[in-house]
Amino acid sequence: xxxxxxxxxxxxxxxxxxxxxxxxxxxxxxxxxxxxxxxxxxxxxxxxxxxxxxxxxxxxxxxxxxxxxxxxxxxxxxxxxxxxxxxxxxxxxxxxxxxxxxxxxxxxxxxxx
Amino acid sequence: xxxxxxxxxxxxxxxxxxxxxxxxxxxxxxxxxxxxxxxxxxxxxxxxxxxxxxxxxxxxxxxxxxxxxxxxxxxxxxxxxxxxxxxxxxxxxxxxxxxxxxxxxxxxxxxxxxxxxxxxxxxxxxxxxxxxxxxxxxxxxxxxxxxxxxxxxxxxxxxxxxxxxxxxxxxxxxxxxxxxxxxxxxxxxxxxxxxxxxxxxxxxxxxxxxxxxxxxxxxxxxxxxxxxxxxxxxxxxxxxxxxxxxxxxxxxxxxxxxxxxxxxxxxxxxxxxxxxxxxxxxxxxxxxxxxxxxxxxxxxxxxxxxxxxxxxxxxxxxxxxxxxxxxxxxxxxxxxxxxxxxx
Numbered sequence: 001x002x003x004x005x006x007x008x009x010x011x012x013x014x015x016x017x018x019x020x021x022x023x024x025x026x027x028x029x030x031x032x033x034x035x036x037x038x039x040x041x042x043x044x045x046x047x048x049x050x051x052x053x054x055x056x057x058x059x060x061x062x063x064x065x066x067x068x069x070x071x072x073x074x075x076x077x078x079x080x081x082x083x084x085x086x087x088x089x090x091x092x093x094x095x096x097x098x099x100x101x102x103x104x105x106x107x108x109x110x111x112x113x
Numbered sequence: 114x115x116x117x118x119x120x121x122x123x124x125x126x127x128x129x130x131x132x133x134x135x136x137x138x139x140x141x142x143x144x145x146x147x148x149x150x151x152x153x154x155x156x157x158x159x160x161x162x163x164x165x166x167x168x169x170x171x172x173x174x175x176x177x178x179x180x181x182x183x184x185x186x187x188x189x190x191x192x193x194x195x196x197x198x199x200x201x202x203x204x205x206x207x208x209x210x211x212x213x214x215x216x217x218x219x220x221x222x223x224x225x226x227x228x229x230x231x232x233x234x235x236x237x238x239x240x241x242x243x244x245x246x247x248x249x250x251x252x253x254x255x256x257x258x259x260x261x262x263x264x265x266x267x268x269x270x271x272x273x274x275x276x277x278x279x280x281x282x283x284x285x286x287x288x289x290x291x292x293x294x295x296x297x298x299x300x301x302x303x304x305x306x307x308x309x310x311x312x313x314x315x316x317x318x319x320x321x322x323x324x325x326x327x328x329x330x331x332x333x334x335x336x337x338x339x340x341x342x343x344x345x346x347x348x349x350x351x352x353x354x355x356x357x358x359x360x361x362x363x364x365x366x367x368x369x370x371x372x373x374x375x376x377x378x379x380x381x382x383x384x385x386x387x388x389x390x391x392x393x394x395x396x397x398x399x400x401x402x403x404x405x406x407x408x409x410x411x412x413x414x415x416x417x418x419x420x421x422x423x424x425x426x427x428x429x430x431x432x433x434x435x436x437x438x439x440x441x442x443x444x445x446x447x448x449x450x451x452x453x454x455x456x
Contacts, residue, residue, distance in 0.1 A: 004386075004390040005390055006386040006387045007355050007356070007358050010355030010363075011355075014322070014352070017318075017322065027411075027412075029382065029417065030386065031416050031420050032420060036413055080445065080447055
């Protein structure tokens, strides 16, 4: 049975706030069971401090786990990630250098906190 | 029990100190450090952190109020009065500010001013009406201050900042995956300041994290009883009902949330989903268009709009939306396939 999009959307919302992700920089939506996740993918500030290599590894693991969790939500038929700073290529998550404007936006958001 | 709690607070202090070193421009971290110092009785250090929070963000209301309460606690009443009067100019209907000033005037022997402030507090919020009635101060529509009631009011502890302290510790624990401990802290906050809707809203959110949906609904409803204009409270209720697959209630609350926050595109988007799930395409389309009017680059709303047009066999409009989407995200295979199918 096709699950209602709003029910899926509510599940994603709850799932996101329970992860280590800073979801304030992300948008997500559901269209007929297809889930879209867009924006800047970042760990919440509690997890992003410290060693750069470890943070990267943890971020990649979080991305895999996020995808798995979304796919496990009943009614989800596909997940499309459109992050500006991470891209999935041949099953591997790789960081993408953000463009000037996106970086400026990020710095501005940080200074507003 | 107390020892365990102190251990938690010390650990939080240590972590926040580290965070503040990494993020020295975050005013909220300074406010949190100040609250922790206050709780440990380190008032000078607390004052320094509140002042730093206000230097970083001069409009930071929580830090302003906390600093005022710190001054009352350390008997710097003139400085406290200045802070609360200045806040009152910005928020003349804030019952809490009237209440605090009323108590402050009693402590400084300014009875007439105290009566006026208490009267205002009672007028603004039913919580203070009950508060002063049970103390024998509010009777038959008037404030009665005699020696006995004055003496008892002088002794009242203005410890709402401790409520904020427990609230912040609760949120901190919740964010670190300790919802049971978080609930304990948030309950303390709500007990210290029962008229503060934020504490109930936060309790609702933690119950929502835990999957305790009936409790979450109860707390969100309490928050809305205190502040019926708290639009996000209705949105949160809607999401909880969504998780319970009770979409009829979800729709009712989301409509209310949109009504109170008409400029919040995300709420229009969610309302559109609820309509679209019920095949009420016309209303769904309208909501998505409203979302797009608020935020022209809201790509997700455009995707849903395209699919909605497709469902209604409005092919031209669907194609137009899909083309717009592909201009922004040319790699979107899902949309490309949809466009090919109807081209």
